[in-house]
Amino acid sequence: MKTIHRLLAALVAAGSLQAAAAPANYSDLWWNPQESGWGLQIVQQGYTAFATLFVYGPDGKPTWYVASNLENVAEDASGNPAFRGALYKTTGPWLGGPFDPSKVAVQGVGDIVIEPRAAGRIYVGYNAEGVHVEKVVERQTFSQPDVGGTFHGSFRLRQASNAGGAPWGTREFTGEVLAYLDGQNVFLRIEEPRSRCEFRGTRTPSGRYATLSGQYTCVGGEAGTFEITDFEVTQHAISGYLRARTGSDHQYGRFAAARF
Numbered sequence: 001m002k003t004i005h006r007l008l009a010a011l012v013a014a015g016s017l018q019a020a021a022a023p024a025n026y027s028d029l030w031w032n033p034q035e036s037g038w039g040l041q042i043v044q045q046g047y048t049a050f051a052t053l054f055v056y057g058p059d060g061k062p063t064w065y066v067a068s069n070l071e072n073v074a075e076d077a078s079g080n081p082a083f084r085g086a087l088y089k090t091t092g093p094w095l096g097g098p099f100d101p102s103k104v105a106v107q108g109v110g111d112i113v114i115e116p117r118a119a120g121r122i123y124v125g126y127n128a129e130g131v132h133v134e135k136v137v138e139r140q141t142f143s144q145p146d147v148g149g150t151f152h153g154s155f156r157l158r159q160a161s162n163a164g165g166a167p168w169g170t171r172e173f174t175g176e177v178l179a180y181l182d183g184q185n186v187f188l189r190i191e192e193p194r195s196r197c198e199f200r201g202t203r204t205p206s207g208r209y210a211t212l213s214g215q216y217t218c219v220g221g222e223a224g225t226f227e228i229t230d231f232e233v234t235q236h237a238i239s240g241y242l243r244a245r246t247g248s249d250h251q252y253g254r255f256a257a258a259r260f
Helices: 004-013
Strands: 028-031 039-045 048-056 062-075 081-091 105-116 122-128 131-139 147-160 169-182 185-192 195-206 209-218 223-233 237-246 249-259
Touching: 048 081, 048 105, 062 105, 081 122, 147 237, 169 249, 185 209, 195 223
Parallel strands: none
Antiparallel strands: 028 039, 028 131, 039 048, 048 062, 062 081, 081 105, 105 122, 122 131, 147 169, 147 249, 169 185, 185 195, 195 209, 209 223, 223 237, 237 249
16 A cells, blocks of 8 residues: 655655645545546545545445544645545444434444545545555536626736746735636636736536636736636635746646635
8 A cells, every 4th residue: 555654755855744724625525437436525624534435345235434533644735635544434223213322333444545646636545344445536526606706816826937847936916806607618807906817718627616728818918828727616705726828937826716
């Protein structure tokens, strides 16, 4: 089984352990689209997570495993956490009858490790009742609400000369964000005191909500392509990870914007 030690060593060497900021949140349903029928549910609160594996046993019958106290042991440079903890199998009284707490039993069956992977995916490795399993899963996307409104946003974008190059600067700014998503159509206008840019493109179901991509233009002549991954919509805010490219120049980083 892949151990957490390799990830910890890499993260510590990169100086990316984040003690002050809360990690990114994995709360969601996770699956492999090519293996529909089983999955992983994670409910995360700060630095602790509760994971439920709904899988099948050797006899083909539904089987549930739970990890009720996963600890956040490391984070990568983007704030994506790694968790590990004990894995359990539980039994209890029949749902249709009176609840008898004496029939609740918890059996330790192994352990589980969850690590971040590229493109918003996570690695899940676990040992359960003598069986070792490794999978890479992604969020299950099933809701695509339309969005329309004005937001106040905060941006922190690194700047680099190529996609994989070392950053040479950082832009931090706040601005007004007009967001309009209707079906596959995307329109965003980001306006700050010294600049205004318009982003037009399409959305593709991905992650908790979607990936947005297309072309952007700015007052003053700047133009290029953009992609927003990890895009999420809540009742009062939007957020995502923005990558913009014009020529050989790249800007990338997270943003969040609250509804006016």
